[in-house]
Amino acid sequence: MERFCIDVINATPNPQQVVWAAMHQDYSEDYVWDSRDRWPPEQRSGELIVKHLLAGDRGHYGCLEHPQITFNVGYFPHSMMQQVRTHRVGVSFDVQCLAANTEVTFVNDKGETSKEVRTTIGELYELWTNGEKTIPQTSISEIKREPDEDYKRKGKSRIRKMNLRVLNEDNGLFETGTIKDVIYSGIQPIYRVTLADGKTLDCTVNHRLFTAAGWQTMGDAVGLVTAADGCVIKLTKSCSVMCNGIAVASNREPLQWQSQLQSTGTKIQAHPVKVINVEYLGEHKTYDLEVDGQWHNFVANGMVVHNSFRYTGQRIINVAQGKQDIEEVFYLRPVGNYTNRQGKRYFYSEAQRNEDLKWCLAACQRYQQRIEEGLSEEHARGLIPFDARQNFVLSCNMRSLMHLLDLRWKKDAQLEAQKFCELLYVHFEQWSPAVAQWYKENRAKKAKLSP
Incomplete structure (x- = not known):
């Protein structure tokens, strides 16, 4: 169990103060924001939550659902993850995804820039799942159809033949790959990443970008800090994302990133561009690609991004x-x-x-x-x-976090699940000390259901 680890990707700041504000807004005729300068500080808010909400099981625990926390969980066995997923309430296992308007770059057999084609990932999914609409010629088709019905040609075979631009991560030069699957990943919170050269990418906080420092999730790369509603509070890290490429001499040394045009060679090399802004766009439909071959990446809106977390073996x-x-x-x-x-x-x-x-x-x-x-x-x-x-991302609110601990911190729970809860509780205590202490004293390891 020495390899097990859990880290916090993102968390609502001052979570106990958020709960305190929700408690008071529910019972106040006034708009509590107008008196925010008189709100109790975080520690005092926690004490008041315990006294007036949690102690005595008074009910009305919806206030606990506002603060959110997201964990990165590493190296736990598959069986433990299956247990954690069972009977969960308000817990999300997030995946990396891109918005439907994201443009994917395709090239010819030689990977030539002048021949590149860009198609949105939403359009690719539509073609992949529903096929391509066309009116067949009677001379080549005997398909029976209604007079006004479009004939749908299979899209998967066509997409699999298209040359996807991928990055050789060993030498920094672009090559060609192929698509193995196009995946719809549901409606998720989306952020717009803007680069210094004007490129933008709409993606989830967990989508991995190929940065000048290697593969990083978007949130980690920029040190993203958000509010409870998802809005960006600040970026705490400087980050440059590797982008579509500039022409370089084909005999140049590998991994020597260059910012200026070196020659008119036939190879295309990735180059770093600085992130200047990240903004929250709300919840949108999301998609991803599974890339076949050695390099599991592709070019999205001109930036090098990782493909789906699909199993490769x-x-x-x-x-x-x-x-x-x-x-x-x-x-x-x-x-x-x-x-x-x-x-x-x-x-x-x-x-x-x-x-x-x-x-x-x-x-x-x-x-x-x-x-x-x-x-x-x-x-x-x-x-x-x-x-x-298994490595995975887990998101939950304060109430569902306690529910998860109730289910899997029991003395008869799977040992690995108990260790998982021990590591979770450490972060819970650091994030919301008063509520966590109340939980430990009153509910931990007692197999109750959370408030």
Whole structure:
């Protein structure tokens, strides 16, 4: 369990003061914002919440739903994530996504800039799922249709043949790749990132951008701080995003980012452009691409972005080839004594654990063999152990956070889920100390349902 980690991506500032304001607005005929200079400070607000709202189970706990917090969760086993997702209320497992108006860059076989075509990701999804409307010629089609009905030509095969511009992350030059899937990711909060050269990108806070410092989520890259309603309060970090490219000599040294045109060579090289602003746009439909091939990125509105978090299986192959440690990819419990909720008691020995590590390695090798034989990743992954480590983003409000702790911090909960809750509580206590202390004293590990 030593690898488990949880970090805070973003959180509502002064959350206890937010709850206090909600409590008072609910019962006041006046507009409480007009008296904001008289609001109690954060610590005092927390004390008043406990005294007038939480103590004695008085009810009216909707006020606790206003402050929001988002966690980055790392290296937990798949089975634990499945438990966390079960019976959840008000908890969101976020994915990286782009807005429908995002333009994706396609090129010809040689990757030539002069031949590039840009299509929005929303249009790609429509073509991918519903096909392309056209009126067939009677000489080449015998399809029966109504007189005014458009014939729909399959879109997936056409999109798969298109050359997507992707970045070779080893040498910084653009190459071509292909699309494996176009994904609709639901309605999510969207932010507009603006660069110094005027480029803009509408994306979620968790979408990964290829910056001058490497891959980073948008929120981490700019140090985004937001209010409870999602509006941007400030950016705390300077960031430059790698962009579509400038022509360079094809024999130049790799990874020497240049800001000026070097030659009229045939290669296109990414270059950094500074982020100057981020603004909240509200909730919109979002989409993403799954890119086939070695490089899992594409050019969106002229910026290099990561593709979907869809499963690729590369880390499994890395284990099979000895390039990655088994326990970095799979989770096995430590040697020791165990018991479960059914009362079964046993000792998991070092010899047993070593045998299980060998079994994980053999499964990875079998996985690699099946991939080489032509099986798809989603088919071959059924061969690997269930408890592959998972990284995910978790968002919740203060009330749903306590509900999650109620469900999974019980003494008979899965051990890994209990450890997950211990790490969550540390951040809960730092974020909202008075409410967290009340929770620990009155509800923690008692299997109650949160207020």
